[in-house]
Amino acid sequence: MYAKELILLTGTTETRKTLVRQLQEVIGDFVRIHDYSLEEGIPHVFSNQLIILSSSAIEEETVPYIGDGSKVVVAKRTVNFEHIDKLLFLAENTNVLYVNDAPETVYESIETLLQLGINHIHYHPFYPGKKNYAEVSIAITPGEINLVPPFIQQVVNIGPRLIDITTVMTILQHLNLLEKKGDIVSDKYIRKIIDLSQKLSQTSKESDRLNKHLKQVLDGVNDGILAVNSKGVITVFNENLQHLLGMFSTKTIGRKLHDVFRNPELVAFILHDSSEESGWFSVLHTDVIVHRFYLETEGAIVATFKNAHETIEMEKTIRRELVKKGYIAKYGFEDIRGVSPSIQKCKQIAAKIAKTNLTVLIEGESGTGKELYASAIHNESLRRDGPFLAVNFSALPDDLVESELFGYEEGAFTGAKKGGKVGLFEQANGGTLFLDEIGDISLKLQARLLRVLQEKEIMRVGGNKIIPIDVRVIAATNKNLLQMIEQGTYRADLYHRLKILYIHLPELRNRKMDIPHLVKHVLEQSGRSHIQISPEVMHRLVQYNWYGNVRELKNTIDYMLAVCDGTIITIDDMPDESFFQRSSHQESSLPSLQSRSISPDALSQLDLPSDADEYLFILQTIYAHNQQGESIGRKKIADKTRGWQKEMTEQQMRSRLKTLEQREWIVTTRGRSGIKLTSSGLAYLHKHQTY
Numbered sequence: 001m002y003a004k005e006l007i008l009l010t011g012t013t014e015t016r017k018t019l020v021r022q023l024q025e026v027i028g029d030f031v032r033i034h035d036y037s038l039e040e041g042i043p044h045v046f047s048n049q050l051i052i053l054s055s056s057a058i059e060e061e062t063v064p065y066i067g068d069g070s071k072v073v074v075a076k077r078t079v080n081f082e083h084i085d086k087l088l089f090l091a092e093n094t095n096v097l098y099v100n101d102a103p104e105t106v107y108e109s110i111e112t113l114l115q116l117g118i119n120h121i122h123y124h125p126f127y128p129g130k131k132n133y134a135e136v137s138i139a140i141t142p143g144e145i146n147l148v149p150p151f152i153q154q155v156v157n158i159g160p161r162l163i164d165i166t167t168v169m170t171i172l173q174h175l176n177l178l179e180k181k182g183d184i185v186s187d188k189y190i191r192k193i194i195d196l197s198q199k200l201s202q203t204s205k206e207s208d209r210l211n212k213h214l215k216q217v218l219d220g221v222n223d224g225i226l227a228v229n230s231k232g233v234i235t236v237f238n239e240n241l242q243h244l245l246g247m248f249s250t251k252t253i254g255r256k257l258h259d260v261f262r263n264p265e266l267v268a269f270i271l272h273d274s275s276e277e278s279g280w281f282s283v284l285h286t287d288v289i290v291h292r293f294y295l296e297t298e299g300a301i302v303a304t305f306k307n308a309h310e311t312i313e314m315e316k317t318i319r320r321e322l323v324k325k326g327y328i329a330k331y332g333f334e335d336i337r338g339v340s341p342s343i344q345k346c347k348q349i350a351a352k353i354a355k356t357n358l359t360v361l362i363e364g365e366s367g368t369g370k371e372l373y374a375s376a377i378h379n380e381s382l383r384r385d386g387p388f389l390a391v392n393f394s395a396l397p398d399d400l401v402e403s404e405l406f407g408y409e410e411g412a413f414t415g416a417k418k419g420g421k422v423g424l425f426e427q428a429n430g431g432t433l434f435l436d437e438i439g440d441i442s443l444k445l446q447a448r449l450l451r452v453l454q455e456k457e458i459m460r461v462g463g464n465k466i467i468p469i470d471v472r473v474i475a476a477t478n479k480n481l482l483q484m485i486e487q488g489t490y491r492a493d494l495y496h497r498l499k500i501l502y503i504h505l506p507e508l509r510n511r512k513m514d515i516p517h518l519v520k521h522v523l524e525q526s527g528r529s530h531i532q533i534s535p536e537v538m539h540r541l542v543q544y545n546w547y548g549n550v551r552e553l554k555n556t557i558d559y560m561l562a563v564c565d566g567t568i569i570t571i572d573d574m575p576d577e578s579f580f581q582r583s584s585h586q587e588s589s590l591p592s593l594q595s596r597s598i599s600p601d602a603l604s605q606l607d608l609p610s611d612a613d614e615y616l617f618i619l620q621t622i623y624a625h626n627q628q629g630e631s632i633g634r635k636k637i638a639d640k641t642r643g644w645q646k647e648m649t650e651q652q653m654r655s656r657l658k659t660l661e662q663r664e665w666i667v668t669t670r671g672r673s674g675i676k677l678t679s680s681g682l683a684y685l686h687k688h689q690t691y
């Protein structure tokens, strides 16, 4: 099939592959090529053949394989153009080691590269046995990776050198093909070189284009940007920096930093070798905030400049906007007032909780400060710079809650906003989401919420894309969730997901020593700390049981401040009993339940909708006995129902009492005193009776 053939012998496999590919391309149509390398082993001696050696370096080693009548040509080689575009990506003025097996090939290749115009880098020759060489970090080698000295950190392999055109012509001559095929071959060879040089020029055009583009980007950035190379020479100085400093026509690139900036402190700050830092400076009468960092790969320093006053104003505006939208946690632990051991303990626990990233459940009656704690926990956590969003489930209907939390896609339902809506989980990404009144959501939403907490991803309503989220959830409730679980209205698995960490906030009536401190705090908050509270009023405030907790106390003080004429709040400024969630005199003389009716409205508010009147009857009976100092037990209460509209057996009574006990509305003590009403049981009773 082949009229002519040749043997190609190389040192390494890599060189064999590169050279045989090259020879195939230019003379493969009419010469059959057999290729071998010393590395892989040469199978036998070749007699009466044309043998091409890849370089003079293998002449000695290949002698045993050259048989009688064979002709040997040692190939002249030249830089492999195919890969030299890799060199264009090295930064200007980079010092590199050029590594090859012999001095001649090293110097020749460097010469060729310079002739090709690749002169933006400094070449330092290196070959085995060379004594003095530059200790640089980057080496270029034509496939001789094993010769690269160990101190080199980055090797650019431009691939084995190619056989040059004169050797190709010599081969053709030996095979008597020069006259017939010489033109075709040189044509092919030259075309290949032209292709490669076109690739080169395209690459350099591309890099020009890229540079222009980068310049536009840099000039388009709102900040001033400066880069300085390792010699302290400015390499980037964008337009904005010129405007910022009012240096319109000054040439800055290529100049030393200290020639451009006369402020020695600023120059020292930019050039010093700590990692990343920000500082405030005055440059040409402009106050600037400078942020500097070191670009390790480039050995350069980059500094950004912002106008200090504009930045402060902008941050203020952003903060204002965020506060308006409720994206910012307004309170910290310093805003939680109180000296009682129970509040101190809560603060300590909350501070520890803040350091973790776990879900928290805060339980406490209305107005005990659940949102305040959630806010403080966020502000003390690693997420403090992220958003803080709150949603109150009791205020929203179910389907609205769903789209609020998860957002929706355009067209998800009639009336869906164009472009869809981003839900709270997405908006709170990187921050904290406070889910208030978590006991008020439907079973359907509970299931969805559970999935979000488990998977840490959401899907918008009407969407099919899974969106990963990084949100810490703090949930709060004033309901007895355990009770709801028992009644089948709350999912136990969700409860356990939420209650990974837990705080119970104490009722104000159980820590009365905090009341004077809170009063003082509210006066300060309203900017009225000069107003005094008469001892009589303070006494009443401490006496009162505050079923609406701190919120109710705050409202009461606000009221008194509004009506008070002088600088002392007196008893006349106190609101009348109807103002309070439950007044103290009613508590001490609660008339018996039998004489009153329960309004349908009160019933509808009960979270025990069925048989609510039975529960109220039981609570009232216990209360009446407690008041008179009489002991009461299950049997006695069951007996009391005789003659009432709903008679209950002792068995039925057992189950009702168990429910009340789980709600912590009653406690059963051993011994003579029997069943007692707790303060929350009393509060419940007060709330749902009508007179």
Ligand SMILES: Nc1ncnc2c1ncn2[C@@H]1O[C@H](COP(=O)(O)OP(=O)(O)OP(=O)(O)O)[C@@H](O)[C@H]1O
Pocket (backbone or CB within 6 Å): 335, 336, 337, 338, 343, 364, 365, 366, 367, 368, 369, 370, 371, 372, 373, 436, 478, 518, 521, 550, 551, 554
């Ligand atoms: N220990 C405290 N120190 C100072 N202010 C407090 C304290 N506890 C509560 N407050 C204030 O009382 C008011 C009610 O608190 P918050 O809204 O956090 O209660 P909540 O338990 O979330 O109420 P709800 O369950 O009704 O939503 C807020 O103005 C809050 O700042």
